[in-house]
Amino acid sequence: xxxxxxxxxxxxxxxxxxxxxxxxxxxxxxxxxxxxxxxxxxxxxxxxxxxxxxxxxxxxxxxxxxxxxxxxxxxxxxxxxxxxxxxxxxxxxxxxxxxxxxxxxxxxxxxxxxxxxxxxxxxxxxxxxxxxxxxxxxxxxxxxxxxxxxxxxxxxxxxxxxxxxxxxxxxxxxxxxx
Numbered sequence: 001x002x003x004x005x006x007x008x009x010x011x012x013x014x015x016x017x018x019x020x021x022x023x024x025x026x027x028x029x030x031x032x033x034x035x036x037x038x039x040x041x042x043x044x045x046x047x048x049x050x051x052x053x054x055x056x057x058x059x060x061x062x063x064x065x066x067x068x069x070x071x072x073x074x075x076x077x078x079x080x081x082x083x084x085x086x087x088x089x090x091x092x093x094x095x096x097x098x099x100x101x102x103x104x105x106x107x108x109x110x111x112x113x114x115x116x117x118x119x120x121x122x123x124x125x126x127x128x129x130x131x132x133x134x135x136x137x138x139x140x141x142x143x144x145x146x147x148x149x150x151x152x153x154x155x156x157x158x159x160x161x162x163x164x165x166x167x168x169x170x171x172x173x174x175x176x177x178x
Contacts, residue, residue, distance in 0.1 A: 002052035008104035016079040023073045056092040086111045
């Protein structure tokens with residue numbers, strides 16, 4: 001008997017984001033059919049426990065434009081919808097969704113909040129859950145030119161001439177004892 005991994009999903013008017021949380025997945029098998037049939041199977045862990053998902057998506061999809069990415073912790077599938085319209089739910093079946101299916105709130109955008117101009121720079125880039133604030137690239141301080149100039153004037157670091165002068169003994173002091 002196969003188990004079900006946790007599946008998170010979000011949508012835009014033209015795509016569905018499906019993330020299958022399954023660390024160290026092996027023997028991954030993904031199948032997507034134009035009618036919206038989605039199948040996933042893999043094994044995970046030292047015991048090679050089998051996992052499987054077999055669901056019918058709400059509407060038809062474009063298989064050729066859809067993409068999958070298999071990572072160390074999860075499998076991501078970017079499913080291109082056949083028609084640019086919002087779906088009422090992920091699955092064709094009505095009623096309560098399966099317990100393993102959850103909304104991906106990190107990627108979720110409401111229909112009325114979706115940007116209308118998708119031709120803007122970066123609109124087609126998906127950085128997933130990448131947090132740019134953890135890069136420590138600076139830019140947080142408020143620097144101005146006057147502060148930089150003052151810092152150079154009060155520079156306590158030694159120049160090459162100052163280092164050489166300190167290293168050379170002053171006249172007559174070397175070797176004398178008091």
